[in-house]
Amino acid sequence: MILFSKLFHDLDELTKTNARLDRLEEYFQTASPEESIWVVWFLSGNRIKRAVKTSELRMFVAERSGLPIWLVEECHDQVGDLAETISLLIENRENERSYTLCDIIETFLLPLKGMETSDRKVLMNKAWDELENSNLLPFHKLLTGGFRMGVSKGNLCKALARVGQVEPAVIAQRLAGNWTPENLSLRQILDPVEGETGFCKPYPFCLAYPLLEKPENLGLSSDWQVEWKWDGIRAQLLTLRGKGMIWSRGDESIGESFPDLLECVKALPEDLCMDGEILAWGTEGLRPFSRLQRRIGRKEPGSSMIKREPVKFQAYDLLRLDGVDWRTRPLSERRECLEKIFANLPSGFPLGMSPLIKKGSWSELEKLRMESRKRGVEGFMLKQKNSPYESGRVKGFWYKWKIDPFLADMVVVSAQLGHGKRSNMYTDYSLAVWNEKKELVTVAKAYSGLTDKEIAEFDRFVRKNITGRFGPVRSIRPEMVFEIAFEGVQNSGRHKAGVALRFPRINRWRRDKKPQDADTLMQIREIADAQDKPEDGGPKMDQSGNLLLF
Amino acid sequence: MNDLELLEFRPEGLYCKEGDFYIDPRGSVKNALITHAHSDHARPGHQNYLCSEACKPLLKVRLGDGVRVEGMEFGQSCKIGNSRVSFHPAGHVLGSAQIRIESKGLVWVVSGDYKPQNDQTCESFELVKCNGFISECTFGLPVYRWLPEDLIHKQINEWWAENAELGNASIIFAYSLGKAQRVLAGLDSSIGNIFVHSAVDSFFEHYKKAGVRLPSTQIIGSNSDQTYAGSLIVAPPAVEESNWMKRFRGAKRGFASGWMAIRGSRRRRNLDKGFVLSDHADWKGLIDVIEGTEAEKVRLTHGNGHALSKFLQDKGLDAATLRGAEMRGEGED
Numbered sequence: 001m002i003l004f005s006k007l008f009h010d011l012d013e014l015t016k017t018n019a020r021l022d023r024l025e026e027y028f029q030t031a032s033p034e035e036s037i038w039v040v041w042f043l044s045g046n047r048i049k050r051a052v053k054t055s056e057l058r059m060f061v062a063e064r065s066g067l068p069i070w071l072v073e074e075c076h077d078q079v080g081d082l083a084e085t086i087s088l089l090i091e092n093r094e095n096e097r098s099y100t101l102c103d104i105i106e107t108f109l110l111p112l113k114g115m116e117t118s119d120r121k122v123l124m125n126k127a128w129d130e131l132e133n134s135n136l137l138p139f140h141k142l143l144t145g146g147f148r149m150g151v152s153k154g155n156l157c158k159a160l161a162r163v164g165q166v167e168p169a170v171i172a173q174r175l176a177g178n179w180t181p182e183n184l185s186l187r188q189i190l191d192p193v194e195g196e197t198g199f200c201k202p203y204p205f206c207l208a209y210p211l212l213e214k215p216e217n218l219g220l221s222s223d224w225q226v227e228w229k230w231d232g233i234r235a236q237l238l239t240l241r242g243k244g245m246i247w248s249r250g251d252e253s254i255g256e257s258f259p260d261l262l263e264c265v266k267a268l269p270e271d272l273c274m275d276g277e278i279l280a281w282g283t284e285g286l287r288p289f290s291r292l293q294r295r296i297g298r299k300e301p302g303s304s305m306i307k308r309e310p311v312k313f314q315a316y317d318l319l320r321l322d323g324v325d326w327r328t329r330p331l332s333e334r335r336e337c338l339e340k341i342f343a344n345l346p347s348g349f350p351l352g353m354s355p356l357i358k359k360g361s362w363s364e365l366e367k368l369r370m371e372s373r374k375r376g377v378e379g380f381m382l383k384q385k386n387s388p389y390e391s392g393r394v395k396g397f398w399y400k401w402k403i404d405p406f407l408a409d410m411v412v413v414s415a416q417l418g419h420g421k422r423s424n425m426y427t428d429y430s431l432a433v434w435n436e437k438k439e440l441v442t443v444a445k446a447y448s449g450l451t452d453k454e455i456a457e458f459d460r461f462v463r464k465n466i467t468g469r470f471g472p473v474r475s476i477r478p479e480m481v482f483e484i485a486f487e488g489v490q491n492s493g494r495h496k497a498g499v500a501l502r503f504p505r506i507n508r509w510r511r512d513k514k515p516q517d518a519d520t521l522m523q524i525r526e527i528a529d530a531q532d533k534p535e536d537g538g539p540k541m542d543q544s545g546n547l548l549l550f
Numbered sequence: 551m552n553d554l555e556l557l558e559f560r561p562e563g564l565y566c567k568e569g570d571f572y573i574d575p576r577g578s579v580k581n582a583l584i585t586h587a588h589s590d591h592a593r594p595g596h597q598n599y600l601c602s603e604a605c606k607p608l609l610k611v612r613l614g615d616g617v618r619v620e621g622m623e624f625g626q627s628c629k630i631g632n633s634r635v636s637f638h639p640a641g642h643v644l645g646s647a648q649i650r651i652e653s654k655g656l657v658w659v660v661s662g663d664y665k666p667q668n669d670q671t672c673e674s675f676e677l678v679k680c681n682g683f684i685s686e687c688t689f690g691l692p693v694y695r696w697l698p699e700d701l702i703h704k705q706i707n708e709w710w711a712e713n714a715e716l717g718n719a720s721i722i723f724a725y726s727l728g729k730a731q732r733v734l735a736g737l738d739s740s741i742g743n744i745f746v747h748s749a750v751d752s753f754f755e756h757y758k759k760a761g762v763r764l765p766s767t768q769i770i771g772s773n774s775d776q777t778y779a780g781s782l783i784v785a786p787p788a789v790e791e792s793n794w795m796k797r798f799r800g801a802k803r804g805f806a807s808g809w810m811a812i813r814g815s816r817r818r819r820n821l822d823k824g825f826v827l828s829d830h831a832d833w834k835g836l837i838d839v840i841e842g843t844e845a846e847k848v849r850l851t852h853g854n855g856h857a858l859s860k861f862l863q864d865k866g867l868d869a870a871t872l873r874g875a876e877m878r879g880e881g882e883d
Contacts, residue, residue, distance in 0.1 A: 012813065015820050067692055068864065074857045075693045079812055088693035088811065423814030452818070463854075 001135050003031050004039065004101040008138040011149040020150055024159040033186040035101045040189065041181050043156050047145020048105075051112040052120060054082060057143075060124050065089045077472045080423025083140035083147075090128050090136055097130050109142060154392050164190030169327070169391045172204040176251050202236040202247035203273060203319050203327065204391035208381060208398035215362045215401065218382065225331060225385050226357040226365060228377040229400055230314055231289045232279040233296065237313055238320075239265045239272045246278075246313075256299040260306050261313050264349045269341060273320035274313075275389070276354065281312035286376045289502070290490040315342075316354035316381075319389055327389035334389070372403045378487065379403045405485035405503075406527055408433065408519040409510055411440055412482060414475045415462045418447070426462040426474070427455055431484055431504070433497075435521045440478055441497040443524060444486065449506025458509075481513040482506050489528035497521060499528050554849065555682055556633070556651050556658045559872060564660060564684070568653040569630035571600075573660050583635070585662025586646035587612050587727060602637040604673065605645030607756045608727065624673065640664035641675030642829050643728030644753075644760055650678055658682040659843065663852070665831045666839055667696055671731045671762045675839075683845035684872065688830040688883060689808050690850070690858035696808070696832045702825055703736030709804060709823055710782050714742050719778035719801035723787040725883070726750045728829050730784050731757050731764060733806050737782065739765040745778065746770065747785040747794075770797075790819070808832070808883045828883050833858075840867075 007027045014020045028036050058076070062069045072089065079085040099107065108127045112120055131139055141147045151159075154168070157175065161168040174189050211218075218224060235254065238245045244265035246255040255262050258278065280291035294309050295301060301309075318338040319327050326334055335356075342353045357380070359365050365380065372379050379402035387397035410431035418427035428447050432440035450458065458480070465477040485507040492500035499521070510517075557564050563575040571581035574591040582596040587608035592601075594613050601609055603621035610617065622628065624647070627636035632654075637647035642663040649660045659680040666675045706722065713720045724730040726749040737744060744767045746754075751769050758764065770776070770783065778798055787805070789795060808828025809815040816824035831839060836858060840848055848869040850859050855871035862869035 012817075013822065015822060065692065068861070071692065071857060071861060075691050078691055078854075079693055080814060084813060085693060088695070418814075422818065424812050425814070425818070469856075 001099045001101055001104050001131075001138070003027065004035065005135045005138045007039070008141065008149060009134065011151065014150070017150075017155065021155050021159055024151060024156070025162050028159060028163045032100075032102075037181045037184070037186045037189075038101060038105060040156065040160065040175070040186070041179075042142060042145070043148065043151055044153060044175055045146060045148065046180075048109050048113065048142075050114070051109055051143060052124070054144075056117060056120065057082065057086065057124075060121050061086050061089050063121075064125065064128065065091070073471075077417055078424055080417050080419050083144045084137060084423075086140050087137040099130075104139060104142070108139075112143075157391075160189060164192065166190060166192055169204060172391055173201055176201045176204065177247065177253060178251075202238065202245075202251070203275075203389070205234065205236070205249050205275070206317075206390045206398055207393040208400040209393060209395055211382065211399040211401040215365070215382070218399070221360070221362050221365065223385055225335065225383045226359070227316060227354045227381045227383070228357070228372070228375070229379045229381045229402065230277040230279055230354065231376065231378050232277040232292055232314070235276060235278050235313070236319070237261065237264075237268075237272075237274045237276065237315070239268050239270060241270070242266075244268075257295060257297065257301065258311060259300065260311065260350055264313065264351050267346050267349050267351070269321060271320065271323040272341075273318075274315045274338070275317035275319055276313050276315035279312050279314050280309065281350065281352075282310055288376060288490075289488070310350065312350040312352055314352045314354050317389060330386045330388070331383055332385045369401065369403065405487055405507075406489070407507060408484055408486070408524060409481050409513055409517060410444065410484050411478045411515045411518045412476065412480045413440055413442060413478050414473050416473050422455070425455060425459045427459070429482070429506075430473075431482060432478070433519050433521050433524060435497070440515075440518075441521055443495070443497045443499055443521070444484060444501045444504035446482070446484060446504045446506050449482075449485075450509065454509055478515050481510040481515060481518055483508050483510050489524055491525075491528050497524075499524055553847075554658070554684075555656055555847075556653050557660075557682075557684070566633060566651055566653075569633035569635065569651070571630060571635075572596075573649055574662065581630075583649055584609060585640065585649060585660065586642055588643070588663070588725075591662060600635075602639075602645050602647040604760060605647065607759075608645055608753060611752055611756070612727075624676075638676045638678050639673035641666060641669060641672060644672045644731070644757060644762065646672065646728075648676075648678060650680065656681045658684070659845075660684045661686055661839075663688070663830055664839070665829055666835045667831070668699060669732060669829070670699075671735050671757065671764075672728070677839065677842045680843050680845050682847040682849070683840060683843045684849045684851060685836065685840055686830065687836060687850045687853040687855045687858045689828065689832055690836060690853050690855055692833040694808060694811055694828075694832045695834065696826065696828055699732070699736065699827065702806075702827045706733065706736065706804070706806070706825055707738045707741065709802075710737070711741050713802045714780035717779045719781055719783060719798055720804065721783045721785060721795075721798055721801050722804045722806055722825070723790055724750075724784055724806040724827075726786040727753050729806055729827070729883070730786070731762065732827065732829070733784055733825075734764050734767065735762065737765055741780075741782070743768065743781040745776070745781055745783045747783075747789060749786050749788075750784055770794075830883055837861075840869075 010023050011020050014023060058069060058072045062072045076082055076085045108123060112123060157168040157171040160171045171189060234249045236247045244262045245253060246258055246261060248254045280287035291309055295311060318334045359368055369380055382399040382401055384397045390397060410433055412429045413432045414430040415426040416428040418425055430442045431444045431446060432442045435441045462476050466474045467477055468475040484504050486501040486504040488502040490500050552558055557566050562572055562577040562579055564573040571583050572579045573583045574585055575582050576593050578595045580597045582599050584592045584599055584601040587605055592609055592612050599617060599619040601621060603623050606619055606621035609619055622637050624637055624639055627634050634652040636650045638650060640646040640648045640662050642665055646662060648662055651658050657680040659678050661684060663686050664675055710720045722733055724733045730750040744765055746767045746769060748769050802822045804823040804825055805821050806825040806827040808830055810824030811826045846868060848862060848867055849872045851872040859869040859871050
């Protein structure tokens with residue numbers, strides 16, 4: 001545990017990304033492979049599921065420290081992080097048996113799963129008796145899971161790549177998808193020879209930067225491949241030996257939810273990987289994202305659901321063909337090959353190719369972009385024709401040129417403490433607009449958009465204006481107005497206000513506005529109604545579902 | 551009957567009618583009793599000030615020489631109107647006092663800021679029995695639990711030595727009155743040179759006169775040839791993001807405060823190191839003192855007293871947060 005504990009505290013204190021990267025590399029050089037693979041697993045965002053419930057943990061801590069449960073909860077609210085809260089409440093001990101990380105996992109963490117509450121309590125207390133103070137926080141982090149210690153997945157791959165002298169992209173692919181330290185070893189991750197293990201795994205997705213400057217600064221428009229920016233689920237579709245897999249950007253295998261798309265595998269070449277977007281797509285054409293939501297998360301949907309809510313895979317890139325990695329080839333070449341594949345595709349499959357927009361100048365494109373909202377897309381994607389398929393967000397190759405968001409002025413009605421870097425500051429806000437009865441109704445929650453200075457100032461305002469407490473939520477005097485940006489509105493029966501906003505975030509703090517100047521629920525509903533209505537029958541398309549408008 | 555019996559809460563602050571004086575008031579009043587010389591307690595603008603004798607010179611540094619101020623020795627009592635008043639060490643910073651007020655057969659104590667923990671740079675906290683106790687509660691949650699100060703001093707010296715070995719300067723942000731001196735008192739001057747910001751220096755001579763042992767220091771900027779590699783610098787947090795910091799490019803930055811107990815407070819400021827060193831009582835300190843006073847009524851101020859008052863109520867005490875007293879975030883510590 002000492003090695004890992006030291007790593008944890010160092011990463012927690014180091015303020016520079018490169019220093020953290022060095023420290024992580026040093027750890028992998030010294031720690032055993034058996035221990036390292038667990039650290040890789042945890043840093044990939046995994047956790048030991050159902051080891052212990054939050055409520056149980058709070059109860060055990062309360063009993064041990066002689067505090068009432070509500071006070072433990074109050075502490076949790078204040079600190080913002082459960083693992084840290086518990087570590088601060090457990091009495092210090094200095095009599096640790098020397099455990100390695102693997103010991104800790106085998107002795108304490110894995111056995112917790114499936115235990116009766118009373119046995120769990122005994123085991124947790126044993127851990128608290130035997131662990132030294134500085135090891136408590138790392139231990140509790142392992143227990144509650146879902147931590148990064150300031151290391152992104154990309155940097156984790158970089159550190160491992162340095163240790164094994166393997167390309168970070170290869171490491172990233174090997175770490176993709178679902179795996180456990182039981183079925184993947186550090187040796188396999190660092191293997192210099194590309195084995196067969198990764199075939200049905202996705203490649204790390206290439207991500208786009210928002211275009212913040214004028215498109216003219218990107219040079220000639222003819223150097224760029226322009227596509228609509230689709231509003232669906234980003235996914236990679238893979239085939240191998242007659243079987244298919246679909247991976248989402250969250251490294252989740254989502255094929256089970258889309259058996260209709262897996263059917264397409266029959267029509268596709270062998271050992272292929274395409275990047276694209278899953279869209280809700282009926283006979284009338286593209287449908288809004290809200291229709292797709294009915295399919296998301298529903299595993300093995302019935303045939304009536306598939307009929308009612310049909311989907312389509314809109315391909316836009318080719319990453320692998322006949323077992324050959326195409327990612328380093330230029331985009332223009334990949335696109336050409338993708339077009340050939342689609343030319344030979346039999347009809348009747350829910351597959352499409354993201355059409356290219358062949359308008360001459362940036363200014364013509366600018367004009368066309370204004371139609372985005374009417375077409376149900378989010379703007380343009382700009383991809384440099386010579387670019388390789390990068391792992392992650394790399395500047396200069398892919399840009400999203402999005403339409404301007406909707407804006408509305410809303411009143412902050414309650415606040416909650418944030419997490420991680422923002423723990424013990426009120427940074428999560430509920431926002432409300434006026435309904436017909438002149439009451440404020442909450443329509444959104446927003447976490448981001450203020451500067452650090454504004455956050456600190458707003459935190460002080462919250463603390464002086466609390467009017468009620470509901471668990472971790474503090475209602476506050478409705479005096480402050482934020483301008484909220486969002487991408488769309490859906491009518492929603494689950495929300496009290498009857499609408500749900502997509503990607504709400506704070507655009508700016510409207511100090512010049514009074515609460516009575518905030519927008520109304522009616523205005524928000526109008527946006528939702530406009531969006532839910534299909535535009536006169538939807539766009540026209542060919543037999544395989546490609547839009548004909550462009 | 552007035553809830554606070556001998557006291558009442560007015561817009562200017564706590565007021566004692568029997569003696570016609572305020573405690574740590576804001577605005578402009580005739581008679582102000584001051585618990586200690588921190589700026590959120592000792593404000594300018596009043597006609598007459600009364601504080602502990604040890605606090606007097608510090609108050610003059612804060613408010614200027616022209617201010618009308620008298621000092622009382624700790625434990626000495628005097629009559630003000632129909633009340634009897636005395637000052638008792640609060641252990642917060644040098645000269646900090648709890649104020650005891652006796653009238654109509656009742657005793658109330660206003661704690662100001664206090665800590666029962668050991669601190670070599672100020673008078674030790676004195677427990678005063680009373681009927682009513684107005685207590686601060688800056689760190690009123692059980693997650694706040696202080697380690698003995700010599701352990702923290704050890705952490706600071708180790709960090710400094712580690713940085714010095716790599717040729718880096720170390721800066722510790724600490725409030726210029728109290729915390730800065732407390733940090734300095736524990737430094738091992740064999741590691742390197744010690745520098746202070748001029749705001750920290752202004753209280754020095756009074757600490758020395760009071761018999762507090764501090765290492766020898768140089769003021770930043772007094773000599774243009776100063777180099778800082780391997781040295782330790784103590785500066786007030788207010789300069790953290792100012793141009794003044796430019797001369798220390800590459801220096802490691804630490805902060806000494808009770809708030810550093812929570813990682814978020816450290817990470818938000820992008821500090822290299824947080825030292826959990828507080829001049830306020832921790833949770834256990836608050837409970838021990840409150841119970842020790844044997845007060846029947848406890849009123850909490852300066853902090854989020856919600857949890858502590860509920861905890862005390864559950865124990866059967868008449869406890870509440872002081873009505874009108876503002877809640878504080880990460881205030882001075």
